[in-house]
Amino acid sequence: MELEFIRDMFDGIARRYDLLNRLLSLRQDVHWRRKMVSALNLSQNDAVLDVACGTGDVIIEILKQCNCIQQVVGVDFSLRMLQIARKKLTAVRKGGAVRLIAGNGLHLPFPEKSFTAVTIAFGIRNIVDRKTAIRVFFDCLKPGGILAVLELTTPENRYLQSLYLLYFKRLLPKIGAFFSKHLKAYSYLPESVIGFPGAREFAGIMKEAGFKNIQWRHLTLGAATLFVGYKPTESIAQ
Ligand SMILES: C[S@@+](CC[C@H](N)C(=O)[O-])C[C@H]1O[C@@H](n2cnc3c(N)ncnc32)[C@H](O)[C@@H]1O
Secondary structure, eight states, X not given: XXXXXXXXXXXXXXXXXXXXXXXXXXXXXXXXXXXXXXXXXXXXXXXXXXXXXXXXHHHHHHXXXXXXOSEEEEEESOXXXXXXXXXXXXXXXXXXXXXXXXXXXXXXXXXXXXXXXXXXXXXXXXXXXXXXHHXXXXXXXXXXXXXXXXXXXXXXXXXXXXXXXXXXXXXXXHHHHHHHOOTTHHHHHHHHHHTSOOHHHHHHHHHHHTOEEEEEEEEGXXXXXXXXXXXXXXXXXX
């Protein structure tokens, strides 16, 4: 039910999604994805899974930073978002390194230990059962692999937070609704961001799933937060 609502919502806004991202974040979304991908320290032999890949911007950033990468897989359950990703990827690359798959991030169709890195940008907030999702990502990773989670957050500073919430709750839903013609989507956005756990709590979920060396970094005064964690190498895990 929850999943269907979210999938239909992204299907509904797919056409305007990129434009609204740039507009509502004042282009900071591009900078945030760049930071997330550079935290992966990618090399040619890596295999990356981008969950909730949407219109493919994380994958495009991966290809920018590591053009010869062996394998990149994007998964999303919104077919419209995937259609746009496919078009954008065809424009930037013709190689066979990228695969886009329609699927639910909670039930990934990959054997354990398939990837050296798993990324999810602005997607985990939409997945209600976050603990299961993070465990599923953990299983997909090879020992020593990295998980990077980028998410919209609310600034921790009280004054900044009040200003931010004013923008987020009052202005953003109006701009979003005007451009996307989707009334619910951009009211749901602030609700889902406000409902997202604090950094320490979210890091706790990653720890519970088995991740080590968890770190987080607030970006643009805390409007987004980048979390990274590592799957222990086999000898430590056992
Ligand atoms: C806010 S968009 C982020 C897209 C992209 N990662 C980006 O950086 O712009 C969230 C995406 O998550 C997808 N999504 C949400 N829940 C999902 C789930 N359980 N399984 C797969 N995709 C999901 C939506 O369809 C949507 O494309």
